Amino acid sequence: MSEEVDVWWMVFTFSAYIQNFHAIQVQINKVQEQLDSGIQKENSSFWRVLEGYNYTAYHPMEEIYHWMYQIKESNRELVTQHYLGTTYEKWPMYYLKISQPTNKAKKIIWMDCGIHAIEWISPAFCHWFVKEILQNYRTDPKISSLLQNLDLYILPVFNIDGYIYSWTTARLWRKSRSSHMNGTCFGTDLNRNFNSSWGGVGTSHNCSSSTFCGPEAESEPETKAVARLIESRKSDILCFLTIHSFGQLLLSPYGYTKEPASNHQELVDVAQKAATVLKGKHGTNFTVGPASSVLYQNSGSSRDWAHMIGIPFSYTLELRDRGAHAFFLPADQIQPTCEETTMAVITIIEYVNQKYFPNGAKLTSGNLCLNLLLSVLFVGALS
């Protein structure tokens, strides 16, 4: 009798697994269908190559999936698209890897946008930044030098479920869309869900709160997907940037404590440099400092977690504005916001590049000659 039960249990769990897998497959197929139909619709509003996409407008998730596909297709020499995992509602999460092909080992810069659905300017910035790199890497010596040593991993929308929800249902939604309390309460604040003093100060254990940290650290599939990748590559990741709005802030660790980070002064100095460069573009003032002093204490943030696992440069950027429009930043501010923020981000990446690859760790023509000379001398000595 118990053997029969065991068999049924196996069949049940196996079929549940298949159903789950099937659900994921359905979602991936859904996206693939949309992409395929997009290719045929040459004149549709969302089928564009790099230059044709409207970078000064906000785009729904469907268009962002198309954009990622197009970016990858039209920049195959530099861009690959990678699967990270699926969201609660089974949407696939993809990041773009921008990498100059070379046989030299490179380090990684990570940037994610859209962890909070309500912050529409954030995914808009990731789009803009990718475009800037791809449009200018051949001609801008700064960018081409960065790409000699660094790969850029860019996640255009972290909280896909929430972002979709903010377009279809509630513009001011912030959290994910996971279901809690028997379907009576929804959403975890993904930026309280990381394993960095999770559940502590500045977060709520009540699901109905906007800063609900989830039932446990990394409970959300989105958090887990990102954390798994970052953890697996942490020895190569030099810089972790997470893009938010609003506030005009460049925040260093930590939020969960007022204790300074081990490299606090350097973090603040670099951030200050970036804020100065940013201000030079359109006069926008950014405040710099550790999150717990400048903003408020909060636990479970991705920025804190990244630093705690050993990533030396970890920042939260809160983009425009300071409250005049707040989350409703009009589209005519997308361009200036993205221009100034790009300059700040490049400044940070440049510093990291210089620090870990001083004067380029690649073969220059100078040391090529020296190498040849030494080889000749050595060969001479041997013979």
Added chain:
Amino acid sequence: MELEPSHYPAQRAAGVARACISYRRGGPNRVLTLSNVRRARLQVRGRERGPRGQAVNCTAEVLYHLGSQHSAPEVHFTVEGELGKNPDDADNKFYSRIKSLKEPLVAQNIPDSFGIVPPEMEPIRHLAFSACDYIIWQNSTENTWYNLAQIQDVRQVKRNDDYLEFDYTVLLHDFVSQEIIPWQMQVLWHPQHGVKVTQNSRQPK
């Protein structure tokens, strides 16, 4: 204790000062925005919203009442220079336009998802800012920082007297808790007599 002006605890106190000062002299075309904070006993520099916004300098002291029963923070302020309470052209135009509407004004989602506010709705929005200032002032603590995020719904209530009356449902954003809080408010306005919130109540999420 000196507060770093650019850091958020000082900004929150400034927000309360701004709200109180703004409400006391408020109107659809005369809402104060914050542009600079100098000290813990605050020197607040602001500017009226809109293209012809006047610059305003104030000194303010914000006293939060601690304790189990919430009461509104006290704000003692002095404003430099002349601040006219006389209605300007824009106020009068807005007043006449609304008074002459055949059907009572009804609108939703100001601004819309993309941050757009139709020009004829700007005064409605400014009036909401002004009225919200009262609610913000009355409900602030050291650990809140409220701002008006969006007007969810606004309906004009026709009156027989000279006042304009609007029933607003607004969404307030608290920066500290990141909560979005629906709030209902009944607002009276007259170009000469200013803004008055006659009734308000926090709504369930």
